[in-house]
Amino acid sequence: MPIFSYLAMPIEGAKEALAEELKALSFCEVLPADNVDLLVLVTDAPDEKAQQDLLEQLQKIPSLQSLSMTFGCSDELQPER
Amino acid sequence: MNSNPRDNEVTMNLDRRSFIKCAAALSAVTAAGSIFPGISFADWKRQEGASGMITWKKAPCRFCGTGCGLLIGVSGDRAVAVKGDPNSSVNKGLCCVKGYHSVQALYGADRITTAKVKRNGKMVEVPIQEALDIVAAKIKETIGEHGKNAVAIYGSGQWTIPDGYVASKLFKGCLGTNNVEANARLCMASAVTGFMTSFGLDEPMGCYEDIDHANVFITWGNNMAEMHPVLFSRMLSNRKLRKDVEIIDFATRSTRSSQAADKSILFRPQTDLAVANAICYEIIRNNWVNWDFVNKNVSFHKGKTNIGYGLEDNFQFTDKEEPLTFEQYKTFLEDYSPEKVEKLSGVSARDIKYMAALYGDPAKKVTSFWCMGMNQHSRGTWINNLVYNIHLLVGKISTPGNSPFSLTGQPSACGTVREVGTLTHALPHGAVANPEDRALAEKIWDLPEGSIDPKPTYHTVEMFRALDRGDIRFIWIQVTNPMVTMPKLTRYRDGAKKEGRFIVVSDVYPTPTTDVADVILPAAMWIEKEGMFGNSERRTQHFEEIVPPQGEAMSDTWQIIEVARRLGFEKQFPWAKEDYIGKIWEEYRRFHDNPKHNMAPYTVLKERPGVQWPFVNGKETRWRYNPEYDPACDKGRDFHFYGQNDNRAWIWARPYEPAAESPDKEYNFWLDTGRVIEHWHTGSMTMRIPVLYNAVPSSYVEIHPDDAADLGVVNGEMVKIISRRGSVTMPASILGRGVPPRGQVFVPFFDERYLINEVTLDSFCPISKQPDYKKCAVKLEKA
Numbered sequence: 001m002p003i004f005s006y007l008a009m010p011i012e013g014a015k016e017a018l019a020e021e022l023k024a025l026s027f028c029e030v031l032p033a034d035n036v037d038l039l040v041l042v043t044d045a046p047d048e049k050a051q052q053d054l055l056e057q058l059q060k061i062p063s064l065q066s067l068s069m070t071f072g073c074s075d076e077l078q079p080e081r
Numbered sequence: 082m083n084s085n086p087r088d089n090e091v092t093m094n095l096d097r098r099s100f101i102k103c104a105a106a107l108s109a110v111t112a113a114g115s116i117f118p119g120i121s122f123a124d125w126k127r128q129e130g131a132s133g134m135i136t137w138k139k140a141p142c143r144f145c146g147t148g149c150g151l152l153i154g155v156s157g158d159r160a161v162a163v164k165g166d167p168n169s170s171v172n173k174g175l176c177c178v179k180g181y182h183s184v185q186a187l188y189g190a191d192r193i194t195t196a197k198v199k200r201n202g203k204m205v206e207v208p209i210q211e212a213l214d215i216v217a218a219k220i221k222e223t224i225g226e227h228g229k230n231a232v233a234i235y236g237s238g239q240w241t242i243p244d245g246y247v248a249s250k251l252f253k254g255c256l257g258t259n260n261v262e263a264n265a266r267l268c269m270a271s272a273v274t275g276f277m278t279s280f281g282l283d284e285p286m287g288c289y290e291d292i293d294h295a296n297v298f299i300t301w302g303n304n305m306a307e308m309h310p311v312l313f314s315r316m317l318s319n320r321k322l323r324k325d326v327e328i329i330d331f332a333t334r335s336t337r338s339s340q341a342a343d344k345s346i347l348f349r350p351q352t353d354l355a356v357a358n359a360i361c362y363e364i365i366r367n368n369w370v371n372w373d374f375v376n377k378n379v380s381f382h383k384g385k386t387n388i389g390y391g392l393e394d395n396f397q398f399t400d401k402e403e404p405l406t407f408e409q410y411k412t413f414l415e416d417y418s419p420e421k422v423e424k425l426s427g428v429s430a431r432d433i434k435y436m437a438a439l440y441g442d443p444a445k446k447v448t449s450f451w452c453m454g455m456n457q458h459s460r461g462t463w464i465n466n467l468v469y470n471i472h473l474l475v476g477k478i479s480t481p482g483n484s485p486f487s488l489t490g491q492p493s494a495c496g497t498v499r500e501v502g503t504l505t506h507a508l509p510h511g512a513v514a515n516p517e518d519r520a521l522a523e524k525i526w527d528l529p530e531g532s533i534d535p536k537p538t539y540h541t542v543e544m545f546r547a548l549d550r551g552d553i554r555f556i557w558i559q560v561t562n563p564m565v566t567m568p569k570l571t572r573y574r575d576g577a578k579k580e581g582r583f584i585v586v587s588d589v590y591p592t593p594t595t596d597v598a599d600v601i602l603p604a605a606m607w608i609e610k611e612g613m614f615g616n617s618e619r620r621t622q623h624f625e626e627i628v629p630p631q632g633e634a635m636s637d638t639w640q641i642i643e644v645a646r647r648l649g650f651e652k653q654f655p656w657a658k659e660d661y662i663g664k665i666w667e668e669y670r671r672f673h674d675n676p677k678h679n680m681a682p683y684t685v686l687k688e689r690p691g692v693q694w695p696f697v698n699g700k701e702t703r704w705r706y707n708p709e710y711d712p713a714c715d716k717g718r719d720f721h722f723y724g725q726n727d728n729r730a731w732i733w734a735r736p737y738e739p740a741a742e743s744p745d746k747e748y749n750f751w752l753d754t755g756r757v758i759e760h761w762h763t764g765s766m767t768m769r770i771p772v773l774y775n776a777v778p779s780s781y782v783e784i785h786p787d788d789a790a791d792l793g794v795v796n797g798e799m800v801k802i803i804s805r806r807g808s809v810t811m812p813a814s815i816l817g818r819g820v821p822p823r824g825q826v827f828v829p830f831f832d833e834r835y836l837i838n839e840v841t842l843d844s845f846c847p848i849s850k851q852p853d854y855k856k857c858a859v860k861l862e863k864a
Contacts, residue, residue, distance in 0.1 A: 002772070003098070003101050003102055003105050003162075004105065004181065005105035005106055005108055005109040006109065007109055007112060007113055007116075007175070009321070029102075029106075031106060031109075031110070031122055031124055032122075032124075033113065033117075033120050033121065033122055034120075034121045034122065034123050035119070035120060035121055036113075036117045036120045038113055038117065038120065040106060040109040040110060040113065040122065041109075042102055042105050042106050042109070044098070044102055048771045048772060048775065051772060052772065052775050052776070055776075066314070066317060068112075068175050068314050069175070069176055069177065069178060069180075069181050070105075070108045070109040070111075070112040070164060070165050070174055070175055070176070071104065071105040071108035071109060071162070071163070071164040071165070071181070072162065072163050072164075072176075072180075072181030072182060073101050073104075073105065073154065073161060073162035073163070
């Protein structure tokens with residue numbers, strides 16, 4: 001059950017749009033900064049598969065310029081390779 | 082009271098989960114505050130009261146050479162979470178995808194937790210003390226039968242500083258052999274020889290704070306977006322904050338760094354030598370030379386040319402320096418006008434002039450970054466010299482934002498390999514060839530005079546050639562995987578398997594290197610032991626044992642101490658398990674007891690996320706050679722390049738020379754190898770982390786779409802890559818994250834199922850002895 005947090009930078013002038021797009025995704029909580037074009041994103045996917053799917057969805061968001069990770073937590077056992 | 086224990090468990094899990102989410106948000110808010118001072122989050126409500134569930138302890142990341150400060154979250158005996166350390170000036174609370182999943186690398190299902198010994202052709206488990214007895218006996222037996230230079234140790238830029246220090250002390254000091262090498266020879270030796278020839282001292286003059294001051298970043302063959310992502314993020318943040326920041330990606334293929342850069346300039350492999358000279362030509366032609374700086378601080382030199390490629394066993398080369406005048410240097414550059422170089426390099430004269438103008442503009446602060454692209458180069462020392470030449474001509478060096486910056490690839494390539502000197506020619510201070518350096522080591526190590534051999538033996542490629550030939554009979558490999566990483570791999574793997582060779586491997590997971598081992602020792606990994614790393618900006622970072630080692634796993638340092646004692650060197654290795662790391666650090670620190678390299682005391686290292694050397698009178702040195710910051714400089718001057726005897730930095734006339742092997746009619750493609758952001762080196766750790774494995778589950782060959790069309794290959798179809806050494810068949814990646822130009826292919830080396838180094842060539846820079854993994858000739862077939 002991985003939990004991550006990120007700093008999400010929108011493309012120029014798209015902070016509101018990015019916040020809405022992130023909120024629309026499952027397992028995402030968004031905290032916009034008041035005075036800088038930046039959002040905090042906390043994800044709480046139920047398993048690694050959902051986390052991977054979520055990452056793929058995040059990469060497709062047009063208003064998102066970059067995601068920088070700040071926290072990661074996962075204590076799942078390792079699968080067989 | 083809850084009557085059902087399962088309900089209690091659910092409640093606890095929810096509480097714990099809620100707490101972790103709160104910690105995740107706090108971590109992001111804190112990081113945002115570090116990067117954007119004054120930022121506010123009105124909706125943020127910090128939750129209190131759950132702090133007892135996870136305890137946080139500092140450690141540097143164990144992957145790349147950036148040296149990000151991490152806080153490791155521990156629950157019970159298990160590391161469960163990672164956050165960037167907001168107190169670390171390196172990463173200010175950020176980290177990359179590898180760093181955030183790093184603790185999962187501790188818990189792979191096939192972790193090596195017991196020692197194994199080969200008996201009757203099969204590996205059998207034995208108590209670790211028995212395995213250590215066998216290792217010590219075999220060293221003694223091999224020296225008795227074949228001499229001291231028949232035993233060797235091969236370590237790593239992922240060795241901690243104490244690991245490398247005790248390895249050097251045992252092998253160089255006590256056993257008297259200079260058969261000590263580390264895989265950092267494969268990643269940064271050219272950076273060392275570049276620094277030594279240009280400045281007389283190793284390691285960068287600047288620091289990461291340069292990123293917050295520079296207006297122009299030029300990355301030389303350096304995909305920082307994937308290889309040093311946190312530093313790249315810092316560049317992007319600066320561009321967002323300051324508006325007058327520009328990023329130029331100068332590379333042989335298009336990557337994520339190219340996409341984020343303001344300008345991407347592609348050059349043909351090996352021609353960076355010519356382009357660097359052309360930039361100097363333009364700087365002089367336009368009189369952008371900083372004459373005041375040059376006249377006071379620079380001297381001009383040339384060395385030998387047509388220096389070979391090291392392809393033959395026992396290859397020898399010694400450079401010969403001759404002084405030049407500025408006019409002679411200017412004449413040398415006449416072969417490198419932008420128009421001439423355009424034909425060779427494929428870089429337009431206009432782009433060359435553009436880069437020269439950026440370096441030459443006195444109003445702009447310029448930082449150049451590079452890593453493997455320039456170091457893994459058959460003229461690696463030269464290209465390092467040439468980029469220094471550019472900065473020296475315009476005087477853009479050793480001041481905030483003006484920095485030629487050589488990045489390292491591993492967490493302690495600088496700390497353990499360069500500073501401790503775990504290379505055949507080196508000692509913790511200086512070189513084995515220098516009588517004074519040997520005498521200092523013998524004094525600190527309490528050894529009789531003459532214990533240390535004055536003659537270097539084998540650099541890494543030659544060490545594995547010696548193993549193949551039988552000159553080396555015993556090798557102990559720690560924290561590295563040479564049976565994936567050696568170029569022209571088949572020869573060296575076959576050599577390691579020959580009769581009469583004895584291979585000891587200390588590692589945390591099974592690898593192709595443990596496959597050739599006679600003894601496998603279970604190693605404590607990263608935060609399962611105390612240690613120090615040294616990062617790319619001269620920063621030493623301490624970490625304590627945060628979780629216990631698994632099974633019988635033992636730190637590499639303690640393994641060496643155990644063997645040393647069995648060999649009769651109790652006097653040199655007297656420490657107790659409770660405090661040996663601190664004692665070793667304080668002994669090691671005596672080697673650097675001078676204002677040019679003084680290291681911080683153990684107590685200071687324990688307190689801080691990291692400390693930069695020279696550490697003098699309680700103060701770190703951010704910019705060397707600048708008296709404003711560096712206490713080793715003579716006062717009363719603007720700069721003092723005290724490493725060279727003439728107290729100047731050296732500009733070298735170094736020509737373009739071709740690679741050892743270039744495409745021809747039969748082998749018509751360049752092969753370039755490298756890494757991806759998700760995987761660390763040979764993937765032995767990151768391929769066991771589910772998120773990273775799933776993100777990039779296998780290696781691939783990047784091909785230009787037109788070349789793929791010519792081959793009749795679509796994305797994912799198998800392609801056979803064939804060189805004069807061997808072949809590998811792997812899936813094609815067309816218009817993926819990286820796109821090479823026509824006539825070039827790129828393969829990441831992280832996947833042991835596709836051993837691309839069976840294809841590569843073992844040519845190396847004759848000065849640094851670092852192999853060129855970036856250039857050889859191959860042909861392609863649809864499989």
